[in-house]
Amino acid sequence: MSTNPATTRLVPTERLSAITSLIAEGAEFDGNFQTSRDQGIKIDGRLKGNITFESGGTVHVGATGVIENTRIEADYVFIEGKIIGTVIARKALEITGSATMIGDASYDELIDMHPRARVRGKIEYRGDIDAAASN
């Protein structure tokens, strides 16, 4: 029986299916995660530290996942759980209705936020505002 990943609007399904690292529910990880490859990480447990994808990368915070004191940087960031820290999505940032985010978030291209998402912080578009307005 194959289960599809969560219904997404911006983050491609194949990106979520190509997750290579997983912090399982109930596990705690204290430290930084960094890679230069286009990989992905899914957090269902608790993480204290930064996640940095120098190029590419997909970060999926599951509904049971909690990330504290963090700075997440990746192309695609899909949040269903709780994040306390800073998020930088170079391509798309998606915040679902079950998500809680305390901190600032910035994105370069696309953002999608559910009306029941709980966000306390600043959301910033990092692209060129004038270029976007002329289009």
Next chain:
Amino acid sequence: MPWLSSSKTKPPDAPATVPDTSVLRSTALQASWRRDRWVGRRRVALRWSLYYLGRYGLPGLLLLSMGLFVWLRIVPWLAAPTLQPVASVAIAPPPVPAAAPDQPASSPAPEALVPASPEADPPLRLERQWAAVSARLISVQEDDSPAPPLKSDNALHSQEP
């Protein structure tokens, strides 16, 4: 000793199947997605229900309670408790104080309360003099003679050109 003789474990006949990394990863991801789906749906449903409860539920409950309160005030017999007929209760007579030894035995008995007779409290009747007074008042009000001119008592206003 049997446990000393079997210190060497025999290798299994069939090699254990080590799960493939990709299979293990996909299985773990599918289980995680399944759990995410349920937890996410439950959390979103809870958030929506809290939102609708605060927006519509509490005002509706307030209106309902106010309406019930007003209705009970308008129809008071609904709110009044049903009165049960009082059963015949034998009331004990008040205790008679013991007669003081120095008091004479022929002391007057306490007077019983006698209801007032109808002759002592006559019913209300129309006062006949009130008709004459009211007729005089009406004649004064209907007097439409012109009022005397008013004299200005303000000296400042009288000196203006």
